[in-house]
């Protein structure tokens with residue numbers, strides 16, 4: 001999530017401008033919080049004024065949001081909710097003012113700016129100011145609840161509270177069945193109290209969506225793709241259909257390995273995978289299962305986390321060495337924190353180096369001063385990683401709670417992708433300062449991650465000696481598949497749930513049931529104990545309380561392979577796709593930069609065409625990249641019955657099969 005996505009850069013409608021003729025409009029009544037349009041303002045003048053007002057108002061909004069995300073308390077939440085309310089009031093006003101240009105013949109850039117204006121809010125503001133205030137308060141509170149969330153257990157002196165990061169550590173590295181189950185269940189308790197707020201939240205955003213002329217918030221979200229809402233929904237089905245066979249093979253292999261490790265407890269009825277055993281709280285990235293899934297454990301060293309851990313030890317020792325005398329417990333805690341910060345900065349410098357190797361600029365000094373690299377010890381923060389453009393003029397930051405592991409290392413590359421997008425399009429008018437579509441924004445850093453081949457990682461000292469063998473190749477493909485292929489159905493199911501919630505086909509009394517039905521259908525994962533409606537498991541995933549649309553990540557996981565292939569072609573790479581790294585290639589960098597600099601100034605199809613030669617999203621490069629692994633998986637799975645039975649939970653209708 002990034003604030004620009006939360007507020008400025010979401011859903012778009014390609015709806016044709018209604019025909020309203022060019023009659024002079026009656027004077028508009030003044031609205032509190034909205035600058036009145038000067039009389040006779042032309043469409044070009046209107047767009048220029050809105051751009052100007054966005055630029056002026058934006059830093060105050062982002063500062064308030066930065067505060068409420070990096071210093072969660074009642075005051076920062078109040079200030080942030082108010083800033084959001086003011087912005088959304090203004091946005092409503094601009095959208096209303098823009099209606100007078102409907103049906104007029106406009107310059108293409110002006111028409112596009114007005115189109116984008118209408119698609120700014122992921123959280124469509126209701127007309128009624130009381131409802132808007134209620135909405136912004138609720139939204140800020142839910143994100144705060146997620147950020148503050150902790151699982152406390154035990155009594156008296158044995159009482160212990162764990163935050164998300166601690167519980168994720170357990171799933172990452174503890175292979176004890178019950179310890180994982182406890183961590184998984186424990187985290188999901190934080191969402192139970194959100195349910196009531198979320199139900200109300202849905203009512204309020206839907207009121208806002210309807211006030212803006214959309215059927216519901218889901219339709220608004222699906223309107224941001226330079227095609228109709230129905231078309232983009234169908235596109236996601238088509239793309240999923242292309243890559244699903246690959247996921248099914250990976251799922252089948254994972255099940256075998258889980259059974260080898262946990263016996264009967266390695267699967268759940270219906271041949272699905274137990275939700276708490278996949279190394280990740282939401283089963284969206286299975287990289288942490290490497291110990292179980294490595295095809296050839298002796299064929300080379302791919303353990304980046306171990307190297308990062310060594311780096312962390314060095315940084316801690318350096319901090320210790322700078323201390324004279326015998327440190328107190330407090331000194332030691334300070335030094336541990338100083339060591340963590342140094343490691344996080346080292347990891348970020350590594351990521352920056354990839355971008356500068358492509359010819360992109362160094363991050364500004366203010367980035368290093370103002371970024372939140374690690375979790376502070378003295379307050380609650382939203383640890384979920386995000387990238388921020390504070391002022392559209394170079395004050396860019398990331399906010400993470402970096403730990404020395406591979407997942408966080410690649411997330412830094414992901415976040416810097418957002419930052420380099422901001423820096424590249426900052427020259428454009430504010431309304432064009434967003435991704436070609438939101439999936440593009442999510443795909444930039446991940447494209448770089450695909451270019452982080454074992455050879456690249458070895459060259460920067462983060463992997464050991466690499467073998468050139470078939471076995472090493474399969475290992476390296478598996479490593480990437482655990483991160484990328486496992487994600488695909490997850491990327492789809494979150495908004496399948498929200499689209500249903502927003503359009504009313506999923507009712508509050510079935511929220512949890514519908515969630516697990518979709519998890520079963522798309523991912524083939526299931527909980528091992530009943531998750532009735534006393535739970536609100538969607539709320540345990542950041543993007544639900546934070547209201548960040550999620551289809552963007554699914555699209556990104558398709559697009560990033562298209563971008564990667566295009567950049568490899570530009571770099572003149574000739575071998576099999578998975579071997580390509582364009583590290584250091586200035587031509588590839590220039591091509592990438594040109595795409596970023598386009599922002600949203602033209603329909604994404606045109607931008608994609610400039611980059612890849614095609615104006616369609618396409619799963620083929622995913623399949624090309626993973627072709628060796630898919631062959632290998634098919635052999636491993638021979639004789640097994642793959643696929644699963646997405647049996648709905650108790651009391652629901654008949655079983656549905658994925659096949």
Ligand code: X8Z
Pocket residue numbers: 001002284384385386411414553
């Ligand atoms: O939320 C993120 C980024 C910030 S835009 C860290 N991601 C999704 C997630 O964590 O669920 C990146 C991959 C998917």
Ligand code: ZN
Pocket residue numbers: 001414415418441442
């Ligand atoms: Zn992102």
